[in-house]
Amino acid sequence: MKLTLQIWRQNGPQDKGKIENYQVDATEEMSFLEMLDVLNQQLIEEKKDPVAFDHDCREGICGACSMVINGRPHGPQKATTTCQLHMRHFKDGDTIVIEPFRANAFPVVKDLVVDRSAFDRIIQSGGYISVNTGQAPDGNDIPIEKGISATAFDAAACIGCGACVAACPNASAMLFTSAKVSHLALLPQGAVEGERRAQSMVAQMDKEGFGFCSNTGACEIECPKEISISNIARLNRQYLKSSIASSEINE
Amino acid sequence: MNWFLRFFTSSIGRKLIMSLTGLFLIVFLVIHLIGNLQLLNDDNGLSFNTYAYFMTTNGLIKTVSYGLYLFILLHAFQGILIAKVNKSSRKNRYVSNQGQVANWESRNMAILGILIFAFLLMHMGDFWLKMKMGQLDMVKYDGYDHPVKDLYGRVSIAFNQLWIVAIYVIGQIALYLHLKHGFASAFQTLGWNHPKYTPLIKSVGLVYAILIPLGFALIPLYIYFVK
Ligand code: HEM
Ligand code: SF4
Ligand code: FES
Numbered sequence: 001m002k003l004t005l006q007i008w009r010q011n012g013p014q015d016k017g018k019i020e021n022y023q024v025d026a027t028e029e030m031s032f033l034e035m036l037d038v039l040n041q042q043l044i045e046e047k048k049d050p051v052a053f054d055h056d057c058r059e060g061i062c063g064a065c066s067m068v069i070n071g072r073p074h075g076p077q078k079a080t081t082t083c084q085l086h087m088r089h090f091k092d093g094d095t096i097v098i099e100p101f102r103a104n105a106f107p108v109v110k111d112l113v114v115d116r117s118a119f120d121r122i123i124q125s126g127g128y129i130s131v132n133t134g135q136a137p138d139g140n141d142i143p144i145e146k147g148i149s150a151t152a153f154d155a156a157a158c159i160g161c162g163a164c165v166a167a168c169p170n171a172s173a174m175l176f177t178s179a180k181v182s183h184l185a186l187l188p189q190g191a192v193e194g195e196r197r198a199q200s201m202v203a204q205m206d207k208e209g210f211g212f213c214s215n216t217g218a219c220e221i222e223c224p225k226e227i228s229i230s231n232i233a234r235l236n237r238q239y240l241k242s243s244i245a246s247s248e249i250n251e
Numbered sequence: 252m253n254w255f256l257r258f259f260t261s262s263i264g265r266k267l268i269m270s271l272t273g274l275f276l277i278v279f280l281v282i283h284l285i286g287n288l289q290l291l292n293d294d295n296g297l298s299f300n301t302y303a304y305f306m307t308t309n310g311l312i313k314t315v316s317y318g319l320y321l322f323i324l325l326h327a328f329q330g331i332l333i334a335k336v337n338k339s340s341r342k343n344r345y346v347s348n349q350g351q352v353a354n355w356e357s358r359n360m361a362i363l364g365i366l367i368f369a370f371l372l373m374h375m376g377d378f379w380l381k382m383k384m385g386q387l388d389m390v391k392y393d394g395y396d397h398p399v400k401d402l403y404g405r406v407s408i409a410f411n412q413l414w415i416v417a418i419y420v421i422g423q424i425a426l427y428l429h430l431k432h433g434f435a436s437a438f439q440t441l442g443w444n445h446p447k448y449t450p451l452i453k454s455v456g457l458v459y460a461i462l463i464p465l466g467f468a469l470i471p472l473y474i475y476f477v478k
Contacts, residue, residue, distance in 0.1 A: 008346065019346055071350020097347040104340055169351075169358045170337035202263060211340035212262045212333050214360060215436040216353035233444030236263055240442060243258040 001026050001092040005039065007051055008099035010108050017108065019097070028088040032075060033058060033065060035087055052111040060084040060224065063161030066101045067112045073101060073163035073222045081161065081224045101162055103171035105209045116162050118208040119176060123160075125204035126197040127180045133189045148186055156183035157225040164219035164227070170211030175219040177205045178235035179227045185238060195242035202239055263440075265329060270440035272326035273433055277459070279319055284466045291473055296403025297392050304399040307382060327368050334361035356428040357436070363429040370422030377409055378402065410474035419471045423464035430460035 003024050010017030024042065026035040033055050040050035056064040065082040069075035075085045090096065098112065106114040133139065156179075164175035181198050184190030190197075213232060220229045258264040286306065289299040306312050356363065381387055382402055391398040409415050434456030438444070443452070 006346075068345060068347070068350070071345060071347035072352075073350075099346050102341055102343050102345055104342055108343075167350075167352065169353060171340040172337075202261060203257075206262050209340060211337040212266060213440075214337065214357060215432075215439045216357040218351075218353035221352045229439070230444045230446075230449075233439050233442045235442075236266075236440060237442030239261075239263045240267065243254060243261075243264065246254075249254055 001028065001087065001090070001094075003035070003090065003093075004095040006095060006097045007111070009051070009111055010100075011049075012110060013107050019099075026087050028086070030087045031058070031083055032069070032085040032087065033083050052109075052113045054113050055083060058083040061159060063159030066114060066116070066162055066166070068099050068101060068166055070097050073166040074161075074224050079224055079226050081159075084224075101166035103162075103165050103210065105171065105173070106162060106165060114162075116160075118210070119160050119162060119173070121208065122173065122177055122201055122204045123180060126193075126200040127184070129184065129190050130193060139189070142188055144187065152183050152186035155179045155186070155227065155231050158183075158223075158227050159225055161224060163222050163224060165210065167218045167222035168211065168213075169216055169218060170214055172213045172219075173205050173208070173210040174213040174232050174235065175223060175227055175229065177201050178229075178231035181235050181238060182231040185234070194238060195246055198235060198238040198242050202235070265333060266440045268329050269326060269333065270437040272322040272329075273437045275319075275322050276326065277430070277434065277437075280463050284463055287470055288466065290403065290406060290470050296390065296401060296407075299403045299406075300390060300399045300401060301392070301395070303382065303402045323371070327364060330361055330364050354432060357432040360429060360432060363425045366425040367422065367429060370418065370425065373418065374422070377415075378405065381405055407474060407478070410471040413475065416471040416475045420468050423468040426467070427460050427464040430463070431457065434459055 003026055005022040005024055006019045007022060008017055009020045022039055022043075024035060024039045026038060030038070033053070036051060036053060043050045054064045054066050056062040058065070060081045060083060063081070065074070067074075067082055069082065069085070074080060074082045075089075077085050077089055100106075100108050100112045101114050101116075105118045106116055109115050158176060158179035160176065162176070165171050165173050168175075181194075181201055184197065185194040215229070215232075217229055220227060259268070286302050287299075289302050292298045351358070382400060385400070387400040387402060387405055389398040390401045390404070410419075435449075435453045438449075438452050443449075
């Protein structure tokens, strides 16, 4: 299949950047990233600068492969990362617009690569348990109701890809932050620090320059791991409770 | 920082203000509509004018109304400030805009809010201000010992002008869209998301968002076309 690619090229954070056109010959069984590999091989042979894009696992679990395809983070396919998106979902002769995730908190490094270390700093501010909770058998020793463990697991499926921020009209990081707060808060080992965690992670999230949540729901539609916005409600609950009902006055 | 300041300057704390003031306005609109439906009675304004007299003289209602003015302003200013933060969180826009998956109204709450606010200014200038500043004729009904201001007459004059009727209908369309998203959104902001009750909240919200603006729009339409 012959495709026209309109790709955002930006040579570093200060560069203004612009869309450039490319032609590429792909096959249906290629993944989207393999199709970009073919393009890059072509560019290297022509002694041109290959398109920079992030990728690592290529099996849908690391969250690296950030890009917006025809206006949709990770492309049009539901619950699918870019690396798991296959060219059979496109047609011969299609024009595909590819650009980076866009948010002030995710500055472009080069072309399609953005700096998502704002997420790392949100995790560093509280997305952990402060004591050693042991190995898997120790965790399995604690009886946990099935519904709760399943909800915690669903939240823990977040791969930190940032598609929620990219999709949000406000570039809000509430879905990511709420998933990280939720999967810890729901389990006994994490619940102990739940209130302080909600406080510090929201404070860091606000500091990074993400927008506020308008409950548009765009994030849960685009999330490759189908994280639900019920997690955002849980974060709201935790944050409201820890602000209003906790006995800490100054901190 | 003191917890209070910290909370009400945080993103979630500021959204809590939007949610609570929004819900207050939602309750107010029900009462406001029930009262205003008296305009449809064919009694030469008796029921509406006595209702208006009660609302402007009762001490408790007057106190609550100051809260209402404050909450509308708080909701409007906070809403516009939040919208500014949200707009500026993505300085570089997407090239392709074919990927908007969220509802139009959920993305344009501030534009809808500004339309509602503009409508409110006109609405209050027309009736509230005239009621307060007392440029209205007085009427005396049988069985009442004192005359009351004829707000009914003023409303009838206004709603016999097509352009005013049109503005009222447009205002209610904006309100419908604002509430279509806002009603359920306010509960999500409060953290009220539950597999059993969220679908109910969404349905009630949709019914509310249709019925209340429809009720308000019917009043000028009825007076213009039927009375
Ligand atoms: C009677 C009139 C109004 C009612 C009943 C109302 C109700 C609501 C409700 C229930 C919400 C949802 C809150 C949440 O998401 O938690 C909301 C949001 C909002 N309202 Fe209003 N509102 C009214 C008038 C206004 C006005 C006059 C403005 C601005 C000039 C405004 C601006 C906004 C904005 C910007 C939001 C979205 C906040 C966000 O997305 O974070 N509203 N409104
Ligand atoms: S919530 Fe979904 S979209 Fe957001 S970072 Fe996690 S996996 Fe990605
Ligand atoms: S490369 Fe790891 S999720 Fe796509």
